[in-house]
Amino acid sequence: xxCLLLIKPVWVTFGLNFCLSPISRNLEKLAPTNGAxxxxxxxxxxxxxxxxxxxxxxxxxxxxPNQRKLVTTHDALGYYVxxxxxxFEGALGSFSTEEKPTAARVKxxxxxxxxxxxxxxxxxxxxxxxxxxxxxxxxxxxxSKREVFADxxxxxxxxxxxxxxxLIANTRTIVEGLAGNYTAFAFKTATP
Numbered sequence: 001x002x003c004l005l006l007i008k009p010v011w012v013t014f015g016l017n018f019c020l021s022p023i024s025r026n027l028e029k030l031a032p033t034n035g036a037x038x039x040x041x042x043x044x045x046x047x048x049x050x051x052x053x054x055x056x057x058x059x060x061x062x063x064x065p066n067q068r069k070l071v072t073t074h075d076a077l078g079y080y081v082x083x084x085x086x087x088f089e090g091a092l093g094s095f096s097t098e099e100k101p102t103a104a105r106v107k108x109x110x111x112x113x114x115x116x117x118x119x120x121x122x123x124x125x126x127x128x129x130x131x132x133x134x135x136x137x138x139x140x141x142x143x144s145k146r147e148v149f150a151d152x153x154x155x156x157x158x159x160x161x162x163x164x165x166x167l168i169a170n171t172r173t174i175v176e177g178l179a180g181n182y183t184a185f186a187f188k189t190a191t192p
Contacts, residue, residue, distance in 0.1 A: 020046055048164050048187055053083075055185050056171045060084040063180035069118045070174070071109065071135075073127040076150035080170060089116045092131055106135055113139040120177040124150040125160070144177035 024042035028035040060068070068086045070077060081088040090112040092105060113121070113135070121136045123129035125147045136143045148170045154160025159169040168185045175182045 051187060052164050052167050052171075052185065056084055056167060059171050059175045059180060059182060060086065062182075063175060063178045066117065067119050067178045067180075069116055069178075070122060071113055071118050071132075072122045072148065072150065073124050073132055076124070077148065077170075080167075080174075084171075086174070087116075089113070089118050092135065106138065109135050110139045113141060119179065120144050122173065122177060123147045125154065126151040144173055146173040146176065148173050 020042045024038040027038045069089045070081060070086055071090050073092050078088060080086070090109050092109055112118070118139075118141060120142050121132045121139075122144045123132040129143070129147065133143055146169075149160040149166040153162065153166050154169070158165075160166040171185075172182055174180075
């Protein structure tokens with residue numbers, strides 16, 4: 001079986017888990033003296049991802065069902081929406097910090113927001129938040145105070161600097177933005 005590595009962190013946790021053991025085994029073939037380290041890291045990462053996944057599901061469950069709707073600057077969070085039972089209502093498209101959506105696209109997304117009752121819009125860390133702010137203003141909804149990580153992990157020292165951290169940060173952002181009851185995450189270490 002082949003495992004494809006993606007540059008963007010838009011993996012479903014299952015897909016990443018699926019890739020970990022083959023990666024670990026192949027690294028061990030290349031550097032047998034580090035085999036125990038690779039196996040240990042493989043197990044640790046799988047445990048952490050399982051914990052984040054379980055916690056994320058419990059956090060999303062605190063969002064009122066009629067509020068579980070996302071609109072972002074583009075659809076890179078599709079994996080997250082499917083994994084955690086949210087509804088992806090729309091996206092402006094993928095824009096750089098200099099590009100602007102067409103008037104027709106803004107109107108289309110505004111209509112989607114109004115028709116579906118999306119309560120909060122989410123800007124992404126790698127895009128210009130002014131785009132989503134324009135749509136929010138026209139749709140008369142709020143923009144989340146926190147941005148989501150979608151196209152890349154965060155810079156070193158930020159809460160999204162690791163894949164697990166990115167998932168935790170995005171869950172927090174979405175739960176707080178959609179009127180859920182956020183509870184901070186803490187990794188549990190396995191007892192020997």
